[in-house]
Every structure is written in C-alpha cells, then in structure tokens.
Amino acid sequence: MEIKKIGVLGAGSMGNGIAQVAAQAGYQVVMTDIEDRFVENGLKAIDKFLSKTVEKGKMTEEQKKGILSRIKGTTRMEDLKDVDFVIEAVFEDLELKRDVFKTLDQVTGSHVILTTNTSSMSVTEIAMATKRPEKVAGMHFFNPAPLMKLVEVIRGYYTNDETTQVVMEMSRKMGKEPVEVKKDTPGFIVNRLMIPHFLEAIRMAEEGIASIEDIDKAVKLGLNYPMGPFELMDLTGADIALHVTEYLYKELNKESKWSTPTLLRSMIRAGKLGRKTKGGWYKY
Numbered sequence: 001m002e003i004k005k006i007g008v009l010g011a012g013s014m015g016n017g018i019a020q021v022a023a024q025a026g027y028q029v030v031m032t033d034i035e036d037r038f039v040e041n042g043l044k045a046i047d048k049f050l051s052k053t054v055e056k057g058k059m060t061e062e063q064k065k066g067i068l069s070r071i072k073g074t075t076r077m078e079d080l081k082d083v084d085f086v087i088e089a090v091f092e093d094l095e096l097k098r099d100v101f102k103t104l105d106q107v108t109g110s111h112v113i114l115t116t117n118t119s120s121m122s123v124t125e126i127a128m129a130t131k132r133p134e135k136v137a138g139m140h141f142f143n144p145a146p147l148m149k150l151v152e153v154i155r156g157y158y159t160n161d162e163t164t165q166v167v168m169e170m171s172r173k174m175g176k177e178p179v180e181v182k183k184d185t186p187g188f189i190v191n192r193l194m195i196p197h198f199l200e201a202i203r204m205a206e207e208g209i210a211s212i213e214d215i216d217k218a219v220k221l222g223l224n225y226p227m228g229p230f231e232l233m234d235l236t237g238a239d240i241a242l243h244v245t246e247y248l249y250k251e252l253n254k255e256s257k258w259s260t261p262t263l264l265r266s267m268i269r270a271g272k273l274g275r276k277t278k279g280g281w282y283k284y
Contacts, residue, residue: 001111003170004028007080009100010089011042011073013276014117017145018087020046023070024146025174030072030079039073046071049146080107085170087139089117092243097121098129105130113163115139120187120195120244122251123156133158137167138181140188143236152188154181186251191244195258198241201229202261212281230281234274238267238281 004027008019011033019031019042033039050064072079080086086108088100097116104114113135116126127136138154151171155164164180171178181188187195201215210218216228233241242264249258267273267280274280 001084003084003166005030005083005085007032007083007086007108008089009033009080009086009104010091010117011038012089012091013045014141014143014145015089016042016045017049017143018089018117018141019071020049020067021141021145021174021176022087023067026070028070028072030074030083032074032077032080034075036075039075043068043071043073077103077107080104081109083108084112085166086112086114087117088115089141092118092121092240092247094121094125094247097126101126101129101136105132111135113137113166115167117141119240120191120247122184122186123154124158124184127156127158134160135163137163138184138188139167139171140190141176142190149175149177150190151176151178152181152190153178154184154188156184186248187244191248195241195245195248198229198233199245199257199259199261199264202263205230206261206263234280234282234284236274237276238264238273242268 006022006027006029008015008029008031011031015031019029022029031042047068050067053059054061054064086104088097090096090100097118101114110132115137116123117140118138119140123138127133130136133156136156137159138152140152142148142150153164153167153171168178179189204210204215205212212230216230219225219228242260245258245260252258271277272280275284278284
C-alpha cells in the first residue's frame, strides 16, 4: 500500500522536526500533542526553521508555504484514523509510550505500521501494548531531525521483515540514511556508545580534571566530533540524558559505568536542562 499520510505524535523538538522532514518529502502530516499550546509551538518552530532556510537562499517562499500546507496540527488522536504510517515522538517514558501505542492500535487501521522514536527503550515492550507487534518498529531520528542524516531502524522481538523494509525505505524517502539494529537492545547503537562518553565527561568535570569548556574542546579537536558532550547535552536536554542513563543502568545489569553522576542530578534539580531552559552546562 502506498504511504501518503503520516501521523506524528508529539510536537516538541523531535516531533516537529520529524513532521517537517516528512512534509518536505511530500507527505501529508498530522502532528498531534496533548495541548493546543504545544501544537502551536511546534508549528511555530517549523515556520521559524523554514524561514531561516528561505533567508539562506536554500528554499523559496513558495516551497516553504507548500511544506507548511501539508502539516495539520491537532490535539485529537481520532484525527489519525486515516493515516498510513505513524511515528511516535512523545517524552521518553516507557509507560507513557505503551499507553500511546495502545490508543494508536485502536485508532489506526490494522494495516498501519506504528514506529517509535525512542532513543533507548525497548521496542518490544512498547509493541506488546498493541495487537500488531509484528508491525511495530523503532525509527530513531536524531536532533535536530531536519539536519541529522541518521535514522536507527530497530527490530522488536516480533517485528517482521516487511515492516523493517518499509521503515528503512521510508527513512530513505525522507532523505535519511538508515541503519538496521537487528536486536532490541537498550540504547541501540548510538546511545549505547554515546551515553558512557556523557557520563565520563561529567565525572571528569566533577573531579576537577578539566573545565567543561576544555572537555568539549578536547573532544571536538581530538576526536573530531562536531560538538562536545556538554554542548550536545544542552541541545538534547539534561533531563533526557538522565532518563536514558537511568534506563540503561536498570537494563544493563546495573554496571557502575551507567550510574548517574551527582552533578547531573544537581543540574536537573536546579532546572538547568540546556537550551530549552536558556541555561544548562552553558548559558544561552
């Protein structure tokens, strides 16, 4: 079946970015969230990103209008009843995601593939909230979704070959480079490698080995990364880093390398989550 309309759950930074990418690829998009203000903020973020793209001469005003015309914002899950494909991008909470998928299973057609943008959590556990686990897969975009080329496509325990192939092809049609994660393992590929870097960087700062600025500088110049760990945490959100870390600690035998540094908890308690709160490891 040809996919023409995509449902995106969540209008936050990941959700609106994914909605934008899908609309740019020519798909009709229904972007949902739980409150009108979240939907409106998501649409404004898309408009702002596209306006900057027009200013840079990489897109015409007409192209921008065309992309925006293909995105419908709503707070009604029922508006997803006629979509052909779903990407969930709600907050990284397993029970919340399971509740969302249980509702999606009831609202959408039984033929529709349901994907989750989770960065680390079990696709299998999420899929088991539905009656179609063979049609559920992970489709993990990276932030900011309009710019980052990678998508991790994760097989759950019951995900079949057809579902995996469709999600891989959808990723390509959306201008991305997919990689297949063959086993539903915590953290998948990127976060399994990246989170220990985050945690070790925080511990180095805690121990006074080097400043935050110099750790970031060393990683960028020594490892040739585009961003340092603290810059990246500020972009993605310290609260997200904490949720992922705690999940990995629980799922991966409570190894000490996954334990949460005190400094990270202190930052979050102080409300310093990164760019979204105008301050994290750096001031904005």
